[in-house]
Amino acid sequence: MAEATLRVFRGDSNSGQTVDYRVPVAPGMVVLDALHYIQGHLAPDLAVRWNCKAGKCGSCSAEVNGRPRLTCKTRIDDLPQDQPITVLPMKSFPRIKDLVTDVSWNYRVNRKIPPFEPRKGVEWKISQLDVDRVQEFRKCIECFLCHKKEQFAGPRFFVRVAGLEMHPLDGLNRAELLKDQLGLGYCNVTKCCTEVCPEEIRITDNAIIPLKERVVDEFYDPLTMLFRKIRGS
Numbered sequence: 481m482a483e484a485t486l487r488v489f490r491g492d493s494n495s496g497q498t499v500d501y502r503v504p505v506a507p508g509m510v511v512l513d514a515l516h517y518i519q520g521h522l523a524p525d526l527a528v529r530w531n532c533k534a535g536k537c538g539s540c541s542a543e544v545n546g547r548p549r550l551t552c553k554t555r556i557d558d559l560p561q562d563q564p565i566t567v568l569p570m571k572s573f574p575r576i577k578d579l580v581t582d583v584s585w586n587y588r589v590n591r592k593i594p595p596f597e598p599r600k601g602v603e604w605k606i607s608q609l610d611v612d613r614v615q616e617f618r619k620c621i622e623c624f625l626c627h628k629k630e631q632f633a634g635p636r637f638f639v640r641v642a643g644l645e646m647h648p649l650d651g652l653n654r655a656e657l658l659k660d661q662l663g664l665g666y667c668n669v670t671k672c673c674t675e676v677c678p679e680e681i682r683i684t685d686n687a688i689i690p691l692k693e694r695v696v697d698e699f700y701d702p703l704t705m706l707f708r709k710i711r712g713s
């Protein structure tokens with residue numbers, strides 16, 4: 481049977497190193513299968529977070545050969561076999577143990593975002609076009625592959641806010657939150673988030689850029705500023 485070498489990070493928040501494991505490769509095997517083999521046969525104390533093994537829970541994120549990926553959707557036979565496959569914890573979040581990171585920061589950011597609040601006195605009727613637009617953002621599985629280390633809310637939360645802001649029945653305005661607390665202005669639209677999104681959400685084009693336009697309209701458009709001055713608000 482063919483074998484692959486997995487070079488896996490072992491350690492905790494303070495220190496660690498990679499360790500090589502030889503794993504037999506079966507047809508169709510994914511990186512998460514190889515990690516399970518290591519747990520079952522070579523290193524039972526290897527810490528790995530996973531749940532659905534179907535690309536839907538978002539918990540098996542890791543840096544595979546230097547790229548953020550879902551380990552349950554990354555086939556071994558799609559990776560070069562003549563060199564070790566490196567599996568490291570996500571760089572965006574503090575390490576806890578081996579491949580498991582502390583993602584609690586995301587839940588703190590999430591709490592800052594006011595949820596859907598229906599506009600008063602409107603008919604609950606939505607066009608299919610609006611449904612389709614918002615539906616794309618609802619595909620997010622919160623894998624956080626799109627996140628970088630920068631100190632801003634990050635693409636996943638811009639996707640969440642876009643889903644709320646573009647909902648035709650939502651009555652809140654989150655432009656100030658985006659500008660002052662979520663750091664939307666720090667995104668330099670390089671599209672690296674879009675490239676890694678396993679749900680193929682067009683994060684930059686469909687969420688981030690329209691939100692940037694809203695913030696500009698709200699706070700930097702000269703006509704709006706003049707109108708506000710005239711109204712005295």
Ligand code: SF4
Pocket residue numbers: 619620621622623624625626627635636639673676677678679680681683
């Ligand atoms: S936007 Fe895509 S990459 Fe980012 S958390 Fe959601 S599913 Fe993952």
Ligand code: FES
Pocket residue numbers: 530531532533534535536537538539540541550551552553
């Ligand atoms: S285990 Fe759920 S997305 Fe990979």
